[in-house]
Amino acid sequence: RMLQLGVEPERFDSLQGQPLDGRCLLREAREKALKASKEKTGKKDVAGYLNLMANSIDNFTHGLAVGGSFLVGFRVGVLTTFAILVHEIPHEVGDFAILLRSGFSRWEAAKAQLATAAAGLIGAMTAVIFSGARNSIGKYFLIF
Numbered sequence: 001r002m003l004q005l006g007v008e009p010e011r012f013d014s015l016q017g018q019p020l021d022g023r024c025l026l027r028e029a030r031e032k033a034l035k036a037s038k039e040k041t042g043k044k045d046v047a048g049y050l051n052l053m054a055n056s057i058d059n060f061t062h063g064l065a066v067g068g069s070f071l072v073g074f075r076v077g078v079l080t081t082f083a084i085l086v087h088e089i090p091h092e093v094g095d096f097a098i099l100l101r102s103g104f105s106r107w108e109a110a111k112a113q114l115a116t117a118a119a120g121l122i123g124a125m126t127a128v129i130f131s132g133a134r135n136s137i138g139k140y141f142l143i144f
Contacts, residue, residue, distance in 0.1 A: 048102025052112055055095050056119040062088070063123020070124075071131050 062084045070077030092113060099109035 044103035045101075048099050048104055051095055051098045051102070052116055055113075055116040058091075059116050059118075059120040060123040060126075063120035063125075064127045065123075066120070067124035067127025068131070071128065 066077065066081050066084060069080035095116075096109050096113060099112060100106065104112065
């Protein structure tokens with residue numbers, strides 16, 4: 001049995017002791033309707049695609065930093081890589097959540113995240129190639 005707003009009666013039992021706010025109920029109903037319409041149409045919000053584009057640029061610049069730091073020295077490269085990995089873990093989890101809210105399935109979001117990670121490899125290769133270290137490129141690509 002559902003109320004007209006699309007909220008289950010059990011939901012009201014869990015709110016005992018809290019003031020009922022009409023805005024909360026309307027927001028919940030709107031989110032359910034939005035989720036149902038996305039499931040029917042398979043459309044994805046533009047925010048998800050904008051997030052993917054921004055994440056690709058971010059990963060490219062991280063790749064530039066990693067590639068450039070390995071050119072300075074192996075130890076600097078390892079430390080830079082570690083720092084970027086620590087930074088990227090919560091960042092990628094947040095991006096994954098944004099993609100899910102934008103209508104991507106879990107599998108689609110995971111594939112999209114892997115595709116944006118490739119921009120980091122391209123950034124690292126770009127840093128090495130444009131560094132002028134053409135005779136030692138093979139040495140640096142052994143890292144990847």
